[in-house]
Amino acid sequence: MELAQIRMFKTVADTGSIARAAQVLHCVPSNITARVKALESELGTELFFRHGRGLRISPAGEIFLTYAGRMLSLAEEAKRAVHPDAAPSGPLRIGAIESSATSRLPRLLARFHARYPDVSLELTTGTGPQLLEATVNHKLDGAIVAIDVKRPRLKRTSMYREDLVLIAAESLGPIRSAADLQGKSIFMWPEGCPYRAALERWLLNNGQTQPIISIASYGTIVGCVSAGAGVALVPKGVFEQYHKGSGWVGYEFPELTSIDNLFYWHENAEHHPAREAFVEMLRAEFSGI
Numbered sequence: 001m002e003l004a005q006i007r008m009f010k011t012v013a014d015t016g017s018i019a020r021a022a023q024v025l026h027c028v029p030s031n032i033t034a035r036v037k038a039l040e041s042e043l044g045t046e047l048f049f050r051h052g053r054g055l056r057i058s059p060a061g062e063i064f065l066t067y068a069g070r071m072l073s074l075a076e077e078a079k080r081a082v083h084p085d086a087a088p089s090g091p092l093r094i095g096a097i098e099s100s101a102t103s104r105l106p107r108l109l110a111r112f113h114a115r116y117p118d119v120s121l122e123l124t125t126g127t128g129p130q131l132l133e134a135t136v137n138h139k140l141d142g143a144i145v146a147i148d149v150k151r152p153r154l155k156r157t158s159m160y161r162e163d164l165v166l167i168a169a170e171s172l173g174p175i176r177s178a179a180d181l182q183g184k185s186i187f188m189w190p191e192g193c194p195y196r197a198a199l200e201r202w203l204l205n206n207g208q209t210q211p212i213i214s215i216a217s218y219g220t221i222v223g224c225v226s227a228g229a230g231v232a233l234v235p236k237g238v239f240e241q242y243h244k245g246s247g248w249v250g251y252e253f254p255e256l257t258s259i260d261n262l263f264y265w266h267e268n269a270e271h272h273p274a275r276e277a278f279v280e281m282l283r284a285e286f287s288g289i
Contacts, residue, residue: 003075005039008032009047010068013057066137070268073138077269088274089118095131095143096123098218099162099195100261103237105144108285112278119274127192135264141275142265144282146194146235154264157279160286161258163236164198165250169228175251178206185230187221190214194259199233202255222246235259 011021012032022029040047047061057065076090096105101123112121126134128145135143136153144159168175172184181203188196196212203210213230215221221232222242239250263279265272 001039001042003072005035006068006071008035009039009061010065010072012036012048012055013061013065013068017055069138073266073269077271080271080273086273087118088116088277090120090274091141092119092121092272092274092278093139093141094121094123094275094278095134095140095145096125097128097131097145097261098125099146099235099238100144101125102218103235103241104160104261104286108281112281115281116274116277119277121274121278128194129192132264135266138266138269141269141272142263142278144261144263146259146261148260148262151264153267155267156262156264159261159263159282160289162261162289163252163258164195164233164256165236165239165252166199166231166233166256167222167225167239167246167248167250168231169225169248171228172231175231177253178203178208181208181210181231184210185224186210186212187215187224187230187232188212189221190216195233195235198256198259202253205255218242 008021008025011024012018015021015024018029018032018036021032025032036047043060043064045060046058047064048055049058080086080090105123109121109123112119124131124134124140128147131140131143131145132147132149132151132154134140136151146162148156148158166175168184173180175181186199188199190196191214200212215224218234218238221234222238224230225232225248226246228247233256243250263282265275269275
């Protein structure tokens, strides 16, 4: 079993076809076909079901895909480990929830690229559970999420605390308590969002059972509030990004406490200069938050 074979298998699985994998790997399709078949022979099982010119990953292939990601990630770590003094370089796959990606990271990403031009940084957005799962399976080198939870094989460290701001169009009048939300539409991210959970707890503790409209986009949520359609609870970073000229105002309540945003990484990927440099810049950027 060779790393080249494993990389070919994983690329075929990721792209969905041998032809596309050949383009990514810059080699001829026949070479990939032969190497994948040799891998299947060594493993004693089919990794793909073939039908005509197409293929579909098999159950055994799904299982092996998880190990393939781990083996390739470990191989990359081994390369980095033998050059401990080298400047950060190579791929860096970071995940972040949308509020962090859109309001907190843009300036930092620009500075990181300027300081470490040899690092190929890829940013992926998703929900907290999605990003943590991707980090466990070595699809991400690290992730920023607003969830503080112990997960097997993951380590974590706090990055910054995000204050929460209730936003509403000025036309809706002042909001002094949870009771003032009665009869108003509430726009929030879908179930599982920690900011939504904070709002739901606040409403419940104040005897309110308002229905919430789920929207998986802060841009759309802010647009609805700006149009006077209702209210929303957003992280302060989002409030600061969209507030200018928005036509809405923000309210902060002591009961709506700040929420930690944490950085997670895989325990088996301890030595990763690019990730470590990124975390160092994160700490410096958000030291005052």
